Amino acid sequence: MSEQSGSQPQRRRRRRRSRRPVEQRATAESNAPNESNDAPSERSDGGSRGGGRGGGRGSDNRGRDRGASAEPRKRTIFGLPRMSFALLAGLLVAMIALFGFQILFPASEVTEIRGIIAYPDQGRRHLADGETFNGYNSSPPTSGPHHDELPVAGVYGADESAPFDKIPQPEQMLPLLESGGVVVYYDPAHALAEDLLAWLRLLADNRPYLSAVPIDGLAARYDGAPIVAAAWRTLLPVAAPAADEEDDDGQPSWRSQLEVFLSSGEAGYYERYVLDREGQRRLLAEAREE
Numbered sequence: 001m002s003e004q005s006g007s008q009p010q011r012r013r014r015r016r017r018s019r020r021p022v023e024q025r026a027t028a029e030s031n032a033p034n035e036s037n038d039a040p041s042e043r044s045d046g047g048s049r050g051g052g053r054g055g056g057r058g059s060d061n062r063g064r065d066r067g068a069s070a071e072p073r074k075r076t077i078f079g080l081p082r083m084s085f086a087l088l089a090g091l092l093v094a095m096i097a098l099f100g101f102q103i104l105f106p107a108s109e110v111t112e113i114r115g116i117i118a119y120p121d122q123g124r125r126h127l128a129d130g131e132t133f134n135g136y137n138s139s140p141p142t143s144g145p146h147h148d149e150l151p152v153a154g155v156y157g158a159d160e161s162a163p164f165d166k167i168p169q170p171e172q173m174l175p176l177l178e179s180g181g182v183v184v185y186y187d188p189a190h191a192l193a194e195d196l197l198a199w200l201r202l203l204a205d206n207r208p209y210l211s212a213v214p215i216d217g218l219a220a221r222y223d224g225a226p227i228v229a230a231a232w233r234t235l236l237p238v239a240a241p242a243a244d245e246e247d248d249d250g251q252p253s254w255r256s257q258l259e260v261f262l263s264s265g266e267a268g269y270y271e272r273y274v275l276d277r278e279g280q281r282r283l284l285a286e287a288r289e290e
Helices: 002-031 033-050 055-069 082-104 170-178 193-204 253-261 277-289
Strands: 182-186 210-214 227-231 234-238
Touching: 170 182, 170 210, 170 227, 170 277, 182 193, 193 210, 227 253, 234 253
Parallel strands: 182 210
Antiparallel strands: 182 227, 227 234
16 A cells, blocks of 8 residues: 555656646647648648659749749730731721711712823933934834933924924924923824814913924824824824814814813823923923013
8 A cells, every 4th residue: 555655646747747748849839830830831732742852842943934934925905916906907997087088078080081002111311412212112202212402392383483493303302291291293284283283372371391293194194193192101192073073062072182181180191290300490481481
């Protein structure tokens, strides 16, 4: 009995001693929850992903790779970059506006000139003194090498006063065409010549770049057309109308056709091809002196 009573207090003390460390560890764990929770999570995460001791490092490297390879997301509209979409939208709006404007305000009809003949441009090289050129692709010529001496604009004819009584050659009129002018060639033997010249004299007063030049036998060369109007690389043969042939305004049809060609409007050829501005200024100055 004495031994039993003596041993019981010892066992109680041992139990008390064994409880204190447990309480201390519990208190330490409760006082530091972050460290205990964070560290195992990193290990468990690394172990689950990496599989082994290198798991945590592998996850860190993959994170860095994903961050390095990630590109900024492009801002698009309907699969197009914003700038491209804005340009296309602006172009579409402009086309719609233009289409609507044409519907509300239709353009006036442009009179078409029947019989226009257009030739390839042979250039406008100026020939040296004594040099000649005979390879023109039209007759009368409408482009090509020529001398730069500018002819006097006006109505030429055998019965005209000087200097218009000296008939120039067709190639000599190229500087006038080069300056935006028009030359009306006519057959002097045709019955239409007198009315044509009277009408052209009236037009020449307000057109300093207009000339009329006779060519013998012109009607025979152009299937009976006694008039051939010329601009740069362009010819318009005008056939002789019947005696009673008139247009809607009651004037001869040949005159209506020439009026459009000699106009400076959208369909006209007067001042359409101004290739030599200096020559045009000289023609205008000569017309003012007269």
